Every structure is written in C-alpha cells, then in structure tokens.
Amino acid sequence: ILNVEQSPQSLHVQEGDSTNFTCSFPSSNFYALHWYRWETAKSPEALFVMTLNGDEKKKGRISATLNTKEGYSYLYIKGSQPEDSATYLCAFKGATNKLIFGTGTLLAVQP
Amino acid sequence: DAGVTQSPTHLIKTRGQQVTLRCSPISGHKSVSWYQQVLGQGPQFIFQYYEKEERGRGNFPDRFSARQFPNYSSELNVNALLLGDSALYLCASSSTGRDNLNQPQHFGDGTRLSIL
Numbered sequence: 001i002l003n004v005e006q007s008p009q010s011l012h013v014q015e016g017d018s019t020n021f022t023c024s025f026p027s028s029n030f031y032a033l034h035w036y037r038w039e040t041a042k043s044p045e046a047l048f049v050m051t052l053n054g055d056e057k058k059k060g061r062i063s064a065t066l067n068t069k070e071g072y073s074y075l076y077i078k079g080s081q082p083e084d085s086a087t088y089l090c091a092f093k094g095a096t097n098k099l100i101f102g103t104g105t106l107l108a109v110q111p
Numbered sequence: 112d113a114g115v116t117q118s119p120t121h122l123i124k125t126r127g128q129q130v131t132l133r134c135s136p137i138s139g140h141k142s143v144s145w146y147q148q149v150l151g152q153g154p155q156f157i158f159q160y161y162e163k164e165e166r167g168r169g170n171f172p173d174r175f176s177a178r179q180f181p182n183y184s185s186e187l188n189v190n191a192l193l194l195g196d197s198a199l200y201l202c203a204s205s206s207t208g209r210d211n212l213n214q215p216q217h218f219g220d221g222t223r224l225s226i227l
Contacts, residue, residue, distance in 0.1 A: 004153075031212075031213060032212070032213040034215070034216070036216075036218075042220070043114075043115075043201070043218040043219055043220045043221065044154075044201070044203075044216075044218045045218075046215035046216060046217065049213065049214065049215050051213060089153055089154070091153075091154075093212045093213060096167070097159060097166050097167030097212055098156045098159075098167050098168075098169055098212070099144065099156050099159075099212050099216070100156065101146075101153030101154045101155070101156075102153050103151070103152055103153045104153055
C-alpha cells in the first residue's frame with residue numbers, strides 16, 4: 001500500500017510569519033509529486049508539479065523542494081498572509097497510473 | 112475559458128439507489144480523473160480516462176464505474192449506494208498526452224453526495 005503522509009496536520013501562524021510543511025512519499029518508482037492549495041468553498045488549485053530529484057519551484061511567496069531519494073518534499077510560504085489560509089495537499093504518482101494524495105496540512109494565518 | 116464543470120452540485124440519495132455524476136473538462140483537455148473526498152482525508156483516486164479509455168483505477172469496488180464520451184466529458188456511476196459513499200466527488204482534467212498524471216490537475220467544484 002502506497003502511503004503519502006503530510007505534517008503537521010494543522011498550523012496556526014501570525015501574518016508575516018514564514019512557515020513550511022512536509023510531504024513524505026515512497027522513494028521508489030517515483031514519477032511526480034504534486035502540490036495543491038484548497039481554499040474553503042473552492043476547488044483545489046495546482047501549485048507545482050515536480051518530477052526531478054533536487055527540483056525547486058517558486059510561485060510568488062510560495063516555493064517547494066523535492067528529494068526523491070529520501071522521499072520528501074517541503075513547501076515553504078514566506079511572509080504568510082491571511083489569504084494563504086487553506087489546506088495544502090501533496091500527491092504522489094508512482095509507476096502505476098494513480099495519484100495518491102496525503103491528508104493535507106490546514107494552514108490558518110491570523111491577521 | 113470555462114473551467115472544469117460538474118453536475119449536479121448536491122445530491123441526496125438513499126441506500127441501494129444508483130447515481131450518475133457528470134463532468135465536463137476544460138476545452139482541449141482529453142484526460143479526466145475522478146476522486147472521492149471524505150471529511151478529514153485527502154482525495155482518493157477512483158479512475159482516470161484518456162481518449163475514452165480507462166488508464167488508471169483506484170481501490171474502489173465494482174459498484175463504481177465510469178466512462179468518457181467522444182467530446183471528452185465523463186460520467187461516474189455508483190450502484191447500490193451505501194452510507195459510506197457519502198462524500199464530495201471531484202473531477203479533474205489535464206491537458207497533454209497519455210501520461211498526464213504528471214501534469215497539473217484542474218479540478219471542478221465537486222458534487223456533494225449524501226446517502227440517507
């Protein structure tokens with residue numbers, strides 16, 4: 001059974017704080033690692049798809065890194081804003097044609 | 112351009128009934144995937160279709176089936192509904208090639224299914 005784990009489960013930070021969370025996935029048969037942001041009452045929005053070990057991607061104040069050999073990815077948010085409040089999901093694609101999601105990290109940014 | 116559209120938005124059924132959920136992908140997208148999301152969990156992969164062929168299947172019973180039409184829209188069917196099928200059902204489309212679970216998935220707003 002393929003396991004994708006995210007930590008922490010939830011995070012409360014103050015506006016302006018920088019934060020990061022972790023996604024752990026199987027280190028064998030790696031094809032891709034996805035990150036999504038899911039705001040309440042909206043649909044999940046793609047942030048990044050990473051396919052190569054050592055990949056680093058950036059979108060505004062959000063960035064992500066990838067280590068496929070040890071099976072983890074970090075998502076960083078610099079200078080959190082209240083509009084960053086959302087659930088952040090990662091998803092792993094291995095050799096089989098399935099996308100396996102973690103349970104997400106719920107981020108709450110207080111003004 | 113319109114995003115991924117799903118219908119209906121909400122649905123209430125009783126145990127034993129059958130349900131059909133519908134999804135229209137972003138124009139030009141040939142791949143559609145279906146996911147079930149239960150509160151407190153991440154989306155669970157059900158199916159992926161590309162060019163009308165099933166390309167991936169998650170760990171769901173045979174009561175779950177899907178198909179994709181020539182215009183790339185898709186239907187998810189669930190037979191003999193159980194209380195545990197109550198969930199948000201999400202559809203996602205992506206753009207390029209057969210190996211398109213390596214591409215960003217564009218999600219619809221989902222269908223909220225409640226089983227009484």
